[in-house]
Amino acid sequence: MKKNCFLGMVTALCLVGGTNAAFATAVSITNGTGGAGYTIGTPAAVPFELIPNGYNDNILYVWDEVQNFTLQQDLFVDRVADPAASYVGGTSGNYFIKAGTVVSSHYVQWDPAGTARVQATLNFDSDIFAFITGDSRLNNSDYLGLPGIDYGNFSLRGLESGDTTAFNGGSVDISWSASTPGDWTRLITAVSPGADPVPEPATMSLLGMGLAGLIYRTRKRSA
Numbered sequence: 001m002k003k004n005c006f007l008g009m010v011t012a013l014c015l016v017g018g019t020n021a022a023f024a025t026a027v028s029i030t031n032g033t034g035g036a037g038y039t040i041g042t043p044a045a046v047p048f049e050l051i052p053n054g055y056n057d058n059i060l061y062v063w064d065e066v067q068n069f070t071l072q073q074d075l076f077v078d079r080v081a082d083p084a085a086s087y088v089g090g091t092s093g094n095y096f097i098k099a100g101t102v103v104s105s106h107y108v109q110w111d112p113a114g115t116a117r118v119q120a121t122l123n124f125d126s127d128i129f130a131f132i133t134g135d136s137r138l139n140n141s142d143y144l145g146l147p148g149i150d151y152g153n154f155s156l157r158g159l160e161s162g163d164t165t166a167f168n169g170g171s172v173d174i175s176w177s178a179s180t181p182g183d184w185t186r187l188i189t190a191v192s193p194g195a196d197p198v199p200e201p202a203t204m205s206l207l208g209m210g211l212a213g214l215i216y217r218t219r220k221r222s223a
């Protein structure tokens with residue numbers, strides 16, 4: 001197979017096929033207070049379904065979702081790091097990341113038992129573009145989620161106005177309070193140098209067609 005990896009398209013397919021999950025691009029959680037733990041990773045083995053108030057473990061989880069994905073449509077977000085950035089459109093309350101922008105997605109879960117507050121600094125390997133904090137926008141962006149997770153589309157999963165997100169390049173300081181069920185939110189960053197690109201469906205079918213054509217030609221040649 002290796003010698004067949006001479007065409008650009010097929011080379012890309014070989015690379016995709018030759019590596020597994022993306023490297024972690026959520027790097028670390030520092031300065032944590034109030035949480036029972038701080039974890040880079042999911043709260044359960046994938047596949048699973050997120051259940052509101054189904055954890056109550058007071059652990060702050062951050063996990064990588066789709067990485068280095070070219071947006072096929074404008075992505076509506078709630079809080080942007082830089083409203084004047086070239087990749088941002090819209091106005092306050094209706095900001096969006098423009099179609100064509102390459103983004104990486106991450107999810108944050110914090111499900112305390114009862115009323116609590118958590119503070120921490122979340123660190124990534126690329127600049128943070130935005131937070132998606134509203135229930136409907138979270139639901140509309142679940143296509144950026146990690147395959148194998150049913151995000152649930154339950155209400156009250158987003159952030160409230162008292163939950164702060166102070167952007168600082170590739171880091172963000174959060175201070176969130178929650179009662180029931182907890183806080184779930186999506187964080188959008190720039191191209192992650194530590195992640196593999198995730199092929200889009202159209203690209204995958206092109207790659208598949210390219211590979212099929214190559215196999216046909218190879219078989220024909222060796223026949």
Ligand SMILES: [Ca+2]
Nearest residue numbers: 160177178183
């Ligand atoms: Ca909250």
Ligand SMILES: [Ca+2]
Nearest residue numbers: 053111112181
């Ligand atoms: Ca809870």
